[in-house]
Amino acid sequence: MDQRVTVRYVESSRLPTDWGVFTMHGFEDPAASKEHLVLTMGDVGDGAPVLARVHSECLTGDALFSLRCDCGNQLEAALKAIAETGRGALFYLRQEGRGIGLLNKIRAYRLQDEGADTVEANEQLGFGPDMRDYTILGPMFAHLAITSINLMTNNPRKVMALEELGIEVLHRVPLQTDSNPHNEKYLRTKGAKLGHMFDE
Numbered sequence: 001m002d003q004r005v006t007v008r009y010v011e012s013s014r015l016p017t018d019w020g021v022f023t024m025h026g027f028e029d030p031a032a033s034k035e036h037l038v039l040t041m042g043d044v045g046d047g048a049p050v051l052a053r054v055h056s057e058c059l060t061g062d063a064l065f066s067l068r069c070d071c072g073n074q075l076e077a078a079l080k081a082i083a084e085t086g087r088g089a090l091f092y093l094r095q096e097g098r099g100i101g102l103l104n105k106i107r108a109y110r111l112q113d114e115g116a117d118t119v120e121a122n123e124q125l126g127f128g129p130d131m132r133d134y135t136i137l138g139p140m141f142a143h144l145a146i147t148s149i150n151l152m153t154n155n156p157r158k159v160m161a162l163e164e165l166g167i168e169v170l171h172r173v174p175l176q177t178d179s180n181p182h183n184e185k186y187l188r189t190k191g192a193k194l195g196h197m198f199d200e
């Protein structure tokens with residue numbers, strides 16, 4: 001395992017939602033001063049493949065109803081799918097703004113307001129297009145004894161990152177939600193520059 005990964009399990013509790021009652025597991029990464037969550041339903045440690053979502057924090061989309069992206073809709077769709085299946089895991093990683101943080105995301109949005117796309121905006125700020133590090137997932141998967149998943153994502157790089165961690169990704173389950181006039185360009189750029197797979 002990566003020597004820098006210091007993620008530790010802390011505690012679990014119930015988390016009732018509109019779609020069902022999840023168990024919420026808290027993890028801390030003291031070296032990075034980050035706190036991560038996993039919501040599970042059912043017995044995810046029994047060895048059978050688990051329906052899973054690895055969701056990156058997007059405060060604006062997940063909590064503030066922003067139409068600039070598809071994050072809030074994806075979060076809701078993933079939780080619903082897990083509840084309908086009765087078993088699954090949603091990893092909620094505090095990697096806001098593809099790892100650049102909330103305030104830098106606002107800087108990037110400002111550049112996008114002036115015409116840049118999401119990749120150009122990151123680059124103008126001196127960041128790579130996607131600064132996320134998925135190695136933090138290693139201890140979280142190990143704690144939950146999940147070794148094999150069906151992953152809800154449109155991002156093939158996420159699939160590769162998980163396989164590199166030793167997690168078997170049996171299927172990629174597309175997680176597409178409706179576009180709107182505010183996120184059309186964002187979704188187009190993800191498809192054209194970041195490799196995301198979308199059906200027309």
Ligand SMILES: Nc1nc2c(ncn2[C@@H]2O[C@H](COP(=O)(O)OP(=O)(O)OP(=O)(O)O)[C@@H](O)[C@H]2O)c(=O)[nH]1
Nearest residue numbers: 056057058069095096097098105108118153154155
């Ligand atoms: N830097 C930056 N980050 C953004 C922007 N819009 C959304 N994000 C962040 O992007 C992350 C979500 O990543 P996405 O690229 O939308 O999707 P993904 O996780 O790679 O792929 P899926 O699994 O298909 O959702 C969240 O952390 C958001 O905060 C943006 O314009 N600039």
Ligand SMILES: [Zn+2]
Nearest residue numbers: 058061069071
């Ligand atoms: Zn978002």
